[in-house]
Amino acid sequence: MPLDPTAPHPTGLPLAARARAGTPVPPRPTSRLAWTILVLCGTGLAIARVPSSAEYARTLVTPEQRAALGDRALEDTAILIGAIGAVPVFTILLLILAFVAGVLESRLFPHGVSRGRIRVGVGWLTVAVGAVGVGLVSLVSGAPPRGDGALRPLVLLGVALAAPALVRDGRTVRGYGRALLVTVPLGLLLCIQ
Numbered sequence: 001m002p003l004d005p006t007a008p009h010p011t012g013l014p015l016a017a018r019a020r021a022g023t024p025v026p027p028r029p030t031s032r033l034a035w036t037i038l039v040l041c042g043t044g045l046a047i048a049r050v051p052s053s054a055e056y057a058r059t060l061v062t063p064e065q066r067a068a069l070g071d072r073a074l075e076d077t078a079i080l081i082g083a084i085g086a087v088p089v090f091t092i093l094l095l096i097l098a099f100v101a102g103v104l105e106s107r108l109f110p111h112g113v114s115r116g117r118i119r120v121g122v123g124w125l126t127v128a129v130g131a132v133g134v135g136l137v138s139l140v141s142g143a144p145p146r147g148d149g150a151l152r153p154l155v156l157l158g159v160a161l162a163a164p165a166l167v168r169d170g171r172t173v174r175g176y177g178r179a180l181l182v183t184v185p186l187g188l189l190l191c192i193q
Contacts (some may be wrong), residue, residue, distance in 0.1 A: 029105035029112040035098050038124065039091065042132045046090040049139050054083040075165030097127050097189060104182045109175070111167045122163040126183045129159045130190035156187035 005144050057079045101123030105112075112121035120128075134155055137143075164179030165171060 004154045026110060027112070027114075027119060028102070029110050029119070030102060030124040031117065031119040033103070034118050034120050034124055037118075038132065039094055039098060040129055042094045042099065042135070043087065045132055045135050045139065046087045047126075049135065050083045050087065052139065052142065053086060054079050057082060059172060094127075094131055097186065100189065101127050101182070101186055104185065108181045109164075109167075109173075109179045121182075122167060122179045122188055123182050125163045125166070126156065126159050126186040127190070130156050130187060153187075153191055156190055160187050168189050 001155045020155050061075065061079075064077065066072075105123040109122060112119045112124075160180060160183035164176045167175075167179065
């Protein structure tokens, strides 16, 4: 009598799942540790940018709005709450970008560069440069938070074109094209962020 591949086993796993369990799983293109470090750095950067974000928001308040509100302390409180509230929003957007990058990397270009326990792929590199790198340049230069609009597409284009060459499997025409399928959508998402 042949074995049914879908029949339950005392361990709870069907035969097909038990057979697959012995196959080695390829490593993730980007390790969880690398994503964690990226999200923590991005959140720290967003916290560091709260004062410049608040100053930028103050410049957007028109005299008519200021006169209608009539209370400078209330205006300052509202601006500060908005600047602080932007930190969790940025962190959530960064987590969503990390998830999308992880899915794109694992499906389209599952290759990365390892250094000890940390492994990074082209998706991680794109998000790191596009979200954290450009934000860091904006913080250091003192530019307004959204003032990097012209710089971001140029940086992301450079990353999208250069990142595949950093990974050995991206140096072929097919590998380069598959890596671009990861970096270009992420770059577009970062531009509209």
